[in-house]
Amino acid sequence: MISPGHYLILAAILFAIGLAGALIRRNTLVILMSIELMLNAVDINLATFARTWNAVEGQVFVLFVVGVAAAQAAVGAGIVLAFFRKRSTIAADEMDLLKW
Amino acid sequence: MLLSSAMFYALASVAVACSFLTIMRRSAAHSSLFFCGALLATAGIFLQLEADFLFAVQVLIFAGGIAVVYFGAGISARRRTSRHTARRGRNIVLAATAAVLLAAELCYSLFAARSAFPGVVSSLSIRNAQSLAALLFQRFLLPFEMLAILLVIAAIAAVIVARERPE
Numbered sequence: 165m166i167s168p169g170h171y172l173i174l175a176a177i178l179f180a181i182g183l184a185g186a187l188i189r190r191n192t193l194v195i196l197m198s199i200e201l202m203l204n205a206v207d208i209n210l211a212t213f214a215r216t217w218n219a220v221e222g223q224v225f226v227l228f229v230v231g232v233a234a235a236q237a238a239v240g241a242g243i244v245l246a247f248f249r250k251r252s253t254i255a256a257d258e259m260d261l262l263k264w
Numbered sequence: 265m266l267l268s269s270a271m272f273y274a275l276a277s278v279a280v281a282c283s284f285l286t287i288m289r290r291s292a293a294h295s296s297l298f299f300c301g302a303l304l305a306t307a308g309i310f311l312q313l314e315a316d317f318l319f320a321v322q323v324l325i326f327a328g329g330i331a332v333v334y335f336g337a338g339i340s341a342r343r344r345t346s347r348h349t350a351r352r353g354r355n356i357v358l359a360a361t362a363a364v365l366l367a368a369e370l371c372y373s374l375f376a377a378r379s380a381f382p383g384v385v386s387s388l389s390i391r392n393a394q395s396l397a398a399l400l401f402q403r404f405l406l407p408f409e410m411l412a413i414l415l416v417i418a419a420i421a422a423v424i425v426a427r428e429r430p431e
Contacts, residue, residue: 166272174276180367185287187359193292215313220395231411235418237330241337242422248341
C-alpha cells in the first residue's frame, strides 16, 4: 500500500524539477511552465494531506491554487506574446524593456 | 493493494519523466505537450488520492486549458535563434545542484518527520464533491468570490496586454 510519504516524495521531486527548469531555461514560456509544475507539485501535497487527515480543506486550497495558476497562464502567455511581437524573441535575458 | 501500488509507480514515473522532458526539450511547443502529460499523470494521482473532483478540475482546467494556452503561445512565438542555448553551460550545473539539494533536503525532512504521518489511511469518510461544495460556498465563500474576481481581471489583462496596438 502506498503511504502518504510516497506522494510527498513524488511532489518533492516534481517541485525540484520545476525549480531546475525555472533556473536553467531561457525560454520564458518554459520558465512559466516550470512554475506551473511547481504549483502542481504543491497541489499533490495538499491533496495528500486532505486524504491523510480526512480534511477537505486541502482540496479547497488545491482549487484556489489551480485558479491562480490559470490566471498566471493567461497573463503570462499574454505578456510573452506581446514581448515576442515587439522584439521577436522570448528569451528571458532579452526582457529588459523596464531597464534603463 | 498491489494494483494500486503499481498504478502509483506508473503514474509517478510518467509524471517525473514528462516533467523532466518539459524542462529539457528545446522547443516550447514540445515542452508544452510533455507539460500536458505531466498534468494528466498528476490527475491520475489525484484519482488515487480519492479526490475525484480535483481529477476533473485537473483534466479540464490544467491539462485542457492551461497547457493549451502554453501550446498555442509556444507554436506562435517560435524562437528565432538558438544562440542563447550556447550560454547554458554554467547555469545548468548550478541549477541542477540547487534542484538536487532541494529535493534531498525535502526528502530528508520528510524522512525525519515520518513518525508524524499515519502509515496507511484505510478508507475515506468524506463525501468528495458534496463536502467540497459545502466548504467552498460556506466557509471559503469570500476567497472563492475573490478568486472569481481575480480570474476576470486576469482575463481582461491578458486581452489588453496581448492585443495589437497600432503604432
